[in-house]
Amino acid sequence: MNEVCVVDAAKPSAVSEKTAPAFIDAAGIGAEQILNIAHLCMRLLQSGHGQARLSYWQERTAKELMMAHLGSAIQISAIAKECALSRSHFSRAFKNSTGHTPSAWLLLARLTRAKELLTQTDWAISQVGYECGFADQPHFTRVFARELGMTPGKWRMEKKTAQDQPQRHDPPSQPIGIRSIIQQAHGSTANRN
Template identity: 50%
Template sequence: MASLHHDSTCEHEQPVDAGTSGGLAPWRERLAKQMLLDHLAEGIPVARLAEACALSRSHFARAFKCSTGMTPQDWLRQQRLARAKELIRTSDLSLTRIGLECGFYDQAHFSRLFTRAEGVNPMSWRLIGE
């Protein structure tokens, strides 16, 4: 019977302590998250995040996922959606403008990802919140 090799340095389902998991050091995680937030609208290449953390691109990507439970791109998408929800709740900006300010390619892209995450489109979500 064949045995499967399991890499125990990182459990991908849950964020874990970087000290024992192969994840990012706390300062690197904070730096990467802040850089992602600073570039919310336009995005930032993973290679640039890795360089700022003095890690190779592949090591950074793996360690980020170990630390947060998601890829840098997924974490950024989650932050974009959170910012969009905040703007929908607190501003009168059009949904098109909100989508663009949060880094989505266009209204359709924003609406598709928002609906997938929230189970309802942004306009309905705005109306429910009123």
């Protein structure tokens, strides 16, 4: 009964997303149960089912707080406190729930609001950036261009140009009207004979 079983299991490394070996040393009568539990835990970690997620009310609260403070600075720790979580646990659970880190989600919300203001108002670009929580116009332009591939001014101009142009409709492949109905009727009767 002094047999020793060593299992090499892959677990995520704290330093990188790659897996690092974890050695589990078990001896005695309960060794097989310990190893089975270890394998089960490793499969859960690898499948992602063991990841922390926000509850519905926590996700809603976090998003509402971020939207309410879109034009100003808000600390992630303050949002985490409102969700009754530590900052690190909140950040991890938020990413698992939404697919974005809290700061990335906030940036996307700010850019979405900026696009709305650019199309719905004639405000200066600096004013739009300020209203969306950016420090100044160069910062707003830099972030907007990095995320959307063009500056806010160019984006606004393209949207307004697209709105000013009449919608182009391609002509139908078949003529519409009495003649087409008659042609279809004669064609269908000709095919019957």
